Amino acid sequence: MTITIHDVARRLNLSITTVSRALDGYPDVAVETRERVSRVAAEMGYVPSRVARQLRRRRADAIGYVLPTPQPRFADPFFSELISGLGDEAAHYNLDVLVSTAPPGEATERAMYERWARSRRVDGVVLSRMRRHDWRVDYLAEQGLPFVALGHSLNAVDYPYIDVDARAGLIALVAHLAEQGHRRIAYIGASPDLMLQTARLEGYRAGLAALDLEADPAWVAEGDLTRQGGYRAATQLLAAPRPPTAIIGANDLTAIGAMRAASERGLVVGRDLAVAGYDGVGEAEHAHPPLTTLNQPVYDIARQLVKMLIRLIAQEPLAERHVLLQTRVADPRLHPGVKAPAHTRAIEAR
């Protein structure tokens, strides 16, 4: 059925050994032989069986990524951008990307990683959305399965990661809002066991402190990084006796949910209430009005992570084991070339 190395060898009157080495570019093959082999192999449409090669070489030629899906129906552009970055970079190295889905922290998730680790289905793993004490880190380290992460946890184990300085980012964002006159700034966060929550909440508080702004505990709400979560939390915040005039969401989806809550309450976002997010997913840019957001170059981070992982797998040294990126406030009103509708001016109101 499928063409094997035997077929090619037979046709050439050569041994499979020679064919194999010719195709893999070993030096101890006569130039002329190599050419004949490559030509005939191509003619016959021969492609080495990946599985056989994997078994022999004891490599999977694949990396894995588990999509954190809190609910079954799950649509976050942040992750489609992440996956597209992983896929693009992996393709350069002829690596496959295995994508699996699991609700974070549950048994299913553990089962996924165990399957991969035990059956050596992947050569390495990319982690994201790190938890403060992340069992995945300990587990993978213990199993000796290479991994890199988007973000970092508090585990004792050292591992390569790329992180974004969310603390600094939020300080800047708070300052940005304060500059526009806001004094009552709220924050909708995420589960406290997530590192991103730790960093962003800390940044939010530091930002307020730096400017001597009031920090009412009632202005800190917990979301779940979904639009629904943002919607619910914002609804509560806005119904309080002293509602905020600006809301920062821990990610863009949260912010978008908050915008909806605001407009359902009859507030015009950008006039009656400022809403800011974090991610820089394209969605934000096209929100109405455009969302002020902290830009994270997810796509590039994903590609970089794959590069790091590959070096790690090959046991080559890494130039930088820990990368900390700075992020900037992207206020669409400041974008050159984009006309800013008057009503997106965020001002103190109510």
Added chain:
Amino acid sequence: MTITIHDVARRLNLSITTVSRALDGYPDVAVETRERVSRVAAEMGYVPSRVARQLRRRRADAIGYVLPTPQPRFADPFFSELISGLGDEAAHYNLDVLVSTAPPGEATERAMYERWARSRRVDGVVLSRMRRHDWRVDYLAEQGLPFVALGHSLNAVDYPYIDVDARAGLIALVAHLAEQGHRRIAYIGASPDLMLQTARLEGYRAGLAALDLEADPAWVAEGDLTRQGGYRAATQLLAAPRPPTAIIGANDLTAIGAMRAASERGLVVGRDLAVAGYDGVGEAEHAHPPLTTLNQPVYDIARQLVKMLIRLIAQEPLAERHVLLQTRVADPRLHPGVKAPAHTRAIEAR
């Protein structure tokens, strides 16, 4: 290093054959033996090597999906929902999902499918965003690699698919807008070689014809299914001498881009202009104002596609080879429990 079936067999003083059969649940194993084997195997943390099994069984235990990424940075929630559906369903069957990325119609894309087909890396493939004459269909059929599709093309080859009756959907959508008093309804489509464009444009036209509404060719614009495309097309439409009062986007991203174009022009969407989309991605629901959209249950479709693909791979008969789903207009204002802000009432204006 890793525990193999040999280790387990040795520990039990059994042959690997017996261990293998005991674990795979063959009937010709003594009950007591089976129990001992399972217990010890579990104790030792033995998991069969997937690669070895694949080589032997000549199956990949994986399905593939190529994400259509027109640009490198790519973030469409539609696809993250699709992937999460594929992943969830595949997990039930202990199947891996290989995700690759490629710009549609280019050499890279072809290379991806060839790699998978030739090296038998996957047992089957899920296609989406079908082109009118889709080379993938002919190629995969010729290679004998099982596949199912979200949508269908015009190729002569017959294959299992799930499609959404976009024609009927658009007729309903046009009627819905007309009911609200709109007479100048525009449509922003996609590349004409996409089947979805064929069906949606046809539905749009049929919808207008059914109600004897004017069909000005200038009201049909070409987008590219991205927010940017929707933004550009809408900008042009709105700048025309007789601008439309309602715009239908071929997908939700297009519609969201159009909304931005409108608000930049100083129009209030929902009051001065109605905008409708197609996808039912969560994003739409939380747009501001919520977007009228045709709901496609992508997540469920994805799961159903995996089920079909598995039967196809197992060469079991399919109950239905071609599924045509109906879609309904989801107007957020009609959602129970969600208060409709007055300004989302779409009315004839300008």
Added chain:
DNA sequence: TTGTAGGCGTTATCAA
């Protein structure tokens, strides 16, 4: 009910 042995398609070792 259990074991022996061959083979899935490669790559790697060693000898020719």
Added chain:
DNA sequence: TTGATAACGCCTACAA
């Protein structure tokens, strides 16, 4: 420079 042969880890026809 090339070839015979032994793995890689598992499954399965066949024999015991």
